[in-house]
Amino acid sequence: MSEIALRNVCKQFDSEHYGVKDFNLDIHDKEFVIFVGPSGCGKSTTLRLIAGLEEITDGELWIDGKLCNYLEPKERDMSMVFQNYALYPNMTVYGNIAYSLKIRKVPKKEINQKVRQVAKILEIDSLLDRKPVALSGGQKQRVAIGAAIIRQPKAFLMDEPLSNLDAKLRAQMRVELQKLHKELDTTIIYVTHDQTEAMTLGTKIVVMRDGLIQQVDTPQSIYDNPINKFVAGFVGSPSMNFIACDVYAEREKTALIFATTGPVKKVYLTGQNAEIIREKYNGKRVILGIRPEDIYEYEEAKAGGFEQNSVGVEETVVTREMLGAEVVLYFDEQHKTHAVRLQPSNQTKVGEKVKLYFDMDRAHVFDIETEENVLYRKGC
Numbered sequence: 001m002s003e004i005a006l007r008n009v010c011k012q013f014d015s016e017h018y019g020v021k022d023f024n025l026d027i028h029d030k031e032f033v034i035f036v037g038p039s040g041c042g043k044s045t046t047l048r049l050i051a052g053l054e055e056i057t058d059g060e061l062w063i064d065g066k067l068c069n070y071l072e073p074k075e076r077d078m079s080m081v082f083q084n085y086a087l088y089p090n091m092t093v094y095g096n097i098a099y100s101l102k103i104r105k106v107p108k109k110e111i112n113q114k115v116r117q118v119a120k121i122l123e124i125d126s127l128l129d130r131k132p133v134a135l136s137g138g139q140k141q142r143v144a145i146g147a148a149i150i151r152q153p154k155a156f157l158m159d160e161p162l163s164n165l166d167a168k169l170r171a172q173m174r175v176e177l178q179k180l181h182k183e184l185d186t187t188i189i190y191v192t193h194d195q196t197e198a199m200t201l202g203t204k205i206v207v208m209r210d211g212l213i214q215q216v217d218t219p220q221s222i223y224d225n226p227i228n229k230f231v232a233g234f235v236g237s238p239s240m241n242f243i244a245c246d247v248y249a250e251r252e253k254t255a256l257i258f259a260t261t262g263p264v265k266k267v268y269l270t271g272q273n274a275e276i277i278r279e280k281y282n283g284k285r286v287i288l289g290i291r292p293e294d295i296y297e298y299e300e301a302k303a304g305g306f307e308q309n310s311v312g313v314e315e316t317v318v319t320r321e322m323l324g325a326e327v328v329l330y331f332d333e334q335h336k337t338h339a340v341r342l343q344p345s346n347q348t349k350v351g352e353k354v355k356l357y358f359d360m361d362r363a364h365v366f367d368i369e370t371e372e373n374v375l376y377r378k379g380c
Contacts, residue, residue: 002063002155003026003063004189006025006059007061008022008023008060009023009060009061010057010058011042011045011046011056011057018211021211023059024213025206027155027187027189028187031203032187032201033202033204034197034205034206035192036195036197036206036207036208037208037214038193038209041208042208042212043191043208044160046208047080047191051073051080052071052073053073053080063076063154078155078156080157081141082161083164084164085141086144087140087143087144089132090131092129092130093124093129093135094119094128096143097128097150098111098112098115100150101114115150118149119146121180122142122143122145122176123142124142138172138173141161141164141173149184152186154186155187156184156187158188158191160191162197163194174197174200178201195234196237199223199235205222207230207231207235209230215228215231225373226376227373227376228376229371238341239339241339242287242288242366243287243288243338244368245258245266245267245285245286246283247278247281247282247283247286249278249282252274253268253269253270254268255267256277256286258288259312265314267311267313267358267360268310268311269360273375277374280374285368286366287365288363288364288365288366289365289366290358291362292339292341297355297356297357301357306359309357309360310357313356314354315353315354316331317330317348318331318332318337318350319337320348325344326341327342327344327346328340328341329348329354331354
């Protein structure tokens with residue numbers, strides 16, 4: 001069992017710079033928690049604070065109801081997997097996996113049994129006699145994971161363990177890590193800057209920026225219901241489109257007008273969302289957020305019943321990506337490039353125009369100053 005709680009945790013490097021600030025989080029037993037964010041946001045620092053590799057400047061770290069601020073790393077009963085594998089080059093795979101048990105003077109028979117059991121789980125049982133130099137990147141990472149899991153710690157701490165692997169191998173290892181989490185039935189805390197890893201691996205995501213938590217929720221909730229513009233733009237690929245708009249109330253609808261020159265381009269909010277924006281922002285400027293997959297051509301929009309909610313949104317394609325199962329078209333609006341994900345049957349070429357229809361029930365509206373999501377649904 002492993003229950004980890006961080007209460008107002010801070011890591012201060014000097015009088016002006018914090019690595020982590022006012023960090024509050026509950027990590028429950030058997031959760032797969034992902035710390036995600038851009039480089040320098042404090043995610044690896046937070047992991048090292050939990051591991052005991054960095055000292056906490058202020059706040060409290062509780063593990064299973066025990067205050068652990070001043071415990072040595074070895075007393076916290078956690079195993080860490082690093083980005084650079086951290087294997088002993090002079091030892092075989094068997095020796096690397098067995099090392100933590102040997103220094104604890106576990107009987108040889110028990111060590112042998114556990115090493116072979118772990119190797120079988122990770123499908124490296126045929127590599128036990130090899131040394132790290134003879135292994136591929138993916139095999140080295142499996143050995144590093146094996147060395148971490150053999151002593152059955154309270155939690156596994158993983159610091160960007162897949163970042164040195166190629167794209168195909170990363171995808172394979174993501175699947176293996178999911179299977180491993182289910183098989184081990186234990187707590188994993190995982191750091192990555194890769195939002196694809198975060199979305200596919202985690203049961204809980206912690207989005208960080210500048211040492212502060214932006215949002216904590218399930219992957220789907222963060223994707224569908226981001227709390228602010230930063231979270232909305234960080235999660236998703238291609239990322240969410242952001243277009244500055246002027247709000248104008250029209251009877252039961254609320255129009256968002258975003259063409260600065262030429263023919264009018266506008267989209268309509270309806271229902272409760274229209275009322276929220278009309279009440280707070282009529283006559284003001286906001287930022288419209290819409291994901292590439294929530295923009296359609298006419299026939300699909302008509303089938304979805306929202307073809308009347310876009311007026312005059314015709315864009316010139318500047319780049320086209322054919323990805324087999326889909327085509328991504330890029331267009332420029334307000335001196336920024338935006339994306340739309342369409343069916344592969346779309347034949348629009350670069351330089352041609354395409355009429356687009358927004359599913360405004362899936363749209364988000366952000367305050368232009370605070371960047372908060374005005375339509376954020378608390379508790380959803």
